[in-house]
Amino acid sequence: MVDIxxxxxxxxxxxxxxxxxxxxxxxxxxxxxxxxxxxxAIPEGSPFNAVLSALFVLVILSSGFLVxxxxxxxxxxxxxxxxxxxxxxxxxxxxxxxxxxxIVGGIIGASLAALYTLSPSLKALFPALNGLLLxxxxxxxxxxxxxxxxxxxxxxxxxxxxxxxxxxxxDLKGVSxxxxxxxxxxxxxGLTALVVYLRRSPRPEPEGPEGPDAx
Amino acid sequence: MPADLRAPxxxxxxxxxxxxxxxxxxxxxxxxxxxxxxxxxxxLTKGNLSSHLAKLEEAGYVAIEKTYRGRVPLxxxxxxxxxxxxxxxxxxxxxxxxxxx
Numbered sequence: 480m481v482d483i484x485x486x487x488x489x490x491x492x493x494x495x496x497x498x499x500x501x502x503x504x505x506x507x508x509x510x511x512x513x514x515x516x517x518x519x520a521i522p523e524g525s526p527f528n529a530v531l532s533a534l535f536v537l538v539i540l541s542s543g544f545l546v547x548x549x550x551x552x553x554x555x556x557x558x559x560x561x562x563x564x565x566x567x568x569x570x571x572x573x574x575x576x577x578x579x580x581x582i583v584g585g586i587i588g589a590s591l592a593a594l595y596t597l598s599p600s601l602k603a604l605f606p607a608l609n610g611l612l613l614x615x616x617x618x619x620x621x622x623x624x625x626x627x628x629x630x631x632x633x634x635x636x637x638x639x640x641x642x643x644x645x646x647x648x649x650d651l652k653g654v655s656x657x658x659x660x661x662x663x664x665x666x667x668x669g670l671t672a673l674v675v676y677l678r679r680s681p682r683p684e685p686e687g688p689e690g691p692d693a694x
Numbered sequence: 695m696p697a698d699l700r701a702p703x704x705x706x707x708x709x710x711x712x713x714x715x716x717x718x719x720x721x722x723x724x725x726x727x728x729x730x731x732x733x734x735x736x737x738l739t740k741g742n743l744s745s746h747l748a749k750l751e752e753a754g755y756v757a758i759e760k761t762y763r764g765r766v767p768l769x770x771x772x773x774x775x776x777x778x779x780x781x782x783x784x785x786x787x788x789x790x791x792x793x794x795x
Contacts, residue, residue: 481712483785486719490735555763563731564768565724683730 491624494567496680497558498672501632501665503546508662514538515655561680587612603649606657610640613661628668635664705791708753709784713738713746718781721756721773729769747771755780 494500514535521528572580591608594601614637621629639660643653709718716736721727727735733743750756755777759770773781 481715481719483715483719486716486735487723490720490723493731493735559728559763562734564726564728564763564770565731566726568723568725 488625490565491567492626493562493565495624495626496562496672497554497676498669499550499553499558501669501672503549503669505662505665505667505669506549507542507546508658508665510538510542510662512655512658512660512662515651515658519651519655557677560682561677603647603653604644605649605651606653607640607644609654609657610636610638610643610661614640628672632665632668636661639664705787706780706784708749708755709780710788711746713742714750715784717743717746717750718755718773718777718784721771722778722781724772726759726770726772728771732771750777753777753780 514531518528518531521531614633617629617633617636621633640657643657643660648656709715713736717732720732720735729740729743732738732747733740736743738746747756747758751758753776754774757772757774759772761768761770
């Protein structure tokens with residue numbers, strides 16, 4: 480009997496076969512690591528630091544744009560000729576879901592800000608907090624698409640965050656180290672997936688006039 | 695005929711065929727896919743895939759668009775609204791039938 484759910488899940492998973500999403504996301508984390516490192520290196524109160532802080536939104540927005548471009552560019556050249564073109568439905572989150580996400584995000588942000596104001600020593604816990612929050616996010620993705628390597632990445636995020644904090648590297652330096660290490664882990668995972676994908680999926684022979692596109 | 699026994703007879707046989715069921719299941723989660731993608735995901739031969747897609751197209755369940763990506767010809771397949779509704783109905787009916795049996 481045809482297992483419809485398995486087929487549907489497999490179709491969603493196929494989007495991640497080539498590892499390009501992870502490579503792009505890993506590069507963004509590495510960029511964030513570099514950004515936080517620069518912020519930690521420049522003394523507080525310096526005009527450069529103020530400029531850097533103001534650039535944060537730009538870094539986030541431009542990395543989102545670049546991720547999209549990166550994935551499209553390489554999918555066109557590597558993935559589509561090998562395993563075919565597929566476009567997924569763009570699901571706009573429902574207003575309820577969007578509101579719930581904003582409330583949860585707001586509560587998390589406000590709680591962290593309040594904790595930080597009440598106890599500045601919490602700076603030491605920043606890498607662990609980042610690691611655990613991202614681990615939850617990656618775990619949700621892993622649960623949705625059912626790929627084992629995403630569970631491993633969720634675990635890696637938590638372990639790296641907690642390990643950096645335990646090593647006594649807190650505050651911005653710790654956060655930059657966390658993003659650097661986790662970004663590297665995500666890029667390595669993506670590159671491994673890409674190598675496996677390229678080995679398993681050679682380019683098919685060019686179609687003759689009797690091929691499917693001649694229909 | 696009692697309604698319980700009529701349920702399997704009511705099932706959309708066009709979708710019920712395994713290869714076409716796999717195709718509609720894939721197309722139900724994607725916006726569009728090309729011939730090569732569908733061939734790889736279903737494991738069908740080119741001829742079989744063409745024939746099943748033609749049947750689905752004839753029933754108005756899929757729309758096939760011939761286009762180009764750069765200079766490369768591209769056959770894009772997508773589930774139509776009628777196809778999506780038929781697949782949803784098939785799923786619901788089949789689930790109900792399995793629950794009763």
